[in-house]
Amino acid sequence: xxxxxxxxxxxxxxxxxxxxxxxxxxxxxxxxxxxxxxxxxxxxxxxxxxxxxxxxxxxxxxxxxxxxxxxxxxxxxxxxxxxxxxxxxxxxxxxxxxxxxxxxxxxxxxxxxxxxxxxxxxxxxxxxxxxxxxxxxxxxxxxxxxxxxxxxxxxxxxxxxxxxxxxxxxxxxxxxxxxxxxxxxxxxxxxxxxxxxxxxxxxxxxxxxxxxxxxxxxxxxxxxxxxxxxxxxx
Numbered sequence: 001x002x003x004x005x006x007x008x009x010x011x012x013x014x015x016x017x018x019x020x021x022x023x024x025x026x027x028x029x030x031x032x033x034x035x036x037x038x039x040x041x042x043x044x045x046x047x048x049x050x051x052x053x054x055x056x057x058x059x060x061x062x063x064x065x066x067x068x069x070x071x072x073x074x075x076x077x078x079x080x081x082x083x084x085x086x087x088x089x090x091x092x093x094x095x096x097x098x099x100x101x102x103x104x105x106x107x108x109x110x111x112x113x114x115x116x117x118x119x120x121x122x123x124x125x126x127x128x129x130x131x132x133x134x135x136x137x138x139x140x141x142x143x144x145x146x147x148x149x150x151x152x153x154x155x156x157x158x159x160x161x162x163x164x165x166x167x168x169x170x171x172x173x174x175x176x177x178x179x180x181x182x183x184x185x186x187x188x189x190x191x192x193x194x195x196x197x198x199x200x201x202x203x204x205x206x207x208x209x210x211x212x213x214x215x216x217x218x219x220x221x222x223x224x225x226x227x228x229x230x231x232x233x234x
Contacts, residue, residue, distance in 0.1 A: 008033045011058035011109045014082040017129045025123070032115040038102040044085070047099045051089035053112040057081050060106025065189065066098050075190040076141065078103065087130050090116055144192075153193045157201050158229055160191065161211070165220045176223060180216040 009030040012018050018026065035058075038044060044055060044062060055062075057079050064077040064085065076098055079085055086096055090113050111119075120127045147156055169176035180187060184202075185195045202218075205211045210226050212219040220226060 008035060008058070008109050011056065011081075011107075015056050015084055016082070016133060017084055017087070017126055020125050020129070021123065029111070029119060032111060032119070034110045034112075036108040036110050038106045038108065040102055040104045040106075042102050044100040044102065044108065045096050047097065048095050051086065051094065051096050051113060053110055054087065054090050054116045055085040055100070056109040056111070057083050057085070058107040058109045061103040062100050062106060062108075063103050064098050064100050072194070073189040074144075074192055075186070076144065077137070084133065088134055091127070091130070148192045153191060153197050154201050154204075155230060156191045156193075157187075157198060158205075158226055160187070161205075161218065161220065162223070162226055162230070164218070165223055165226075169220065172219070174212065174219045174221070176220040178218055178220075180218060183216070 009023070009026040012029055012033065013021070013023075013026045018029070021029070036044075036055075038060075045051075047066065059081055062079045062085060063075055064079065065073045065075045067073050079100075085100055086098070088094075089096055093113075120130075151159075164178050164180070165176045168181075169178040171177075182190070184198045188195045188198045191198070202211065202213045205226075206213050210220070210222050210229075212221060
């Protein structure tokens with residue numbers, strides 16, 4: 001077996017959908033798998049296009065997003081290595097419900113819709129795992145809808161800053177320091193707003209003495225105060 005096929009088999013085995021398959025089964029599936037390379041910012045597919053197969057992230061990151069008629073984007077998810085993309089249209093034959101683009105240089109393990117459906121017929125445990133993954137995605141989308149419907153931009157931003165401070169922050173003399181994982185524009189797309197409102201709210205939190213902001217570098221001066229704002233922010 002070639003090195004390329006071995007690498008693809010390894011990538012497939014790290015995917016939740018295919019984790020129950022044996023090494024031999026993964027190697028067989030790898031012979032039906034195509035390696036696709038995408039540069040940062042390049043589209044994997046666009047919303048409304050016919051679904052031609054299953055995309056699995058082998059390396060890099062992929063953003064899934066919807067675009068409004070006026071060009072505003074809402075990021076639905078960021079997929080990392082080991083995650084599959086847009087499983088549902090592979091089964092129902094419908095078009096892609098959203099667009100996908102590479103955040104950085106990305107490698108995709110691609111299985112055609114025909115080959116993946118045939119493999120599911122041979123391995124009935126795989127579509128059961130698809131249901132589990134799709135169910136988790138549905139719960140996440142419901143959470144996004146709830147946030148967009150019932151919280152303000154300020155609340156969503158504060159919630160994101162708290163999560164980043166707790167998961168990525170490092171304690172320094174100045175406070176809890178971390179770097180935003182995306183630009184203000186990308187953060188706005190994730191939080192369902194525009195870049196200007198993200199920048200304005202960051203400056204407001206800095207004026208209130210809760211943060212220090214230097215481009216993407218954030219220092220949380222008062223984490224307890226930030227948490228308290230979640231219940232009081234209009």
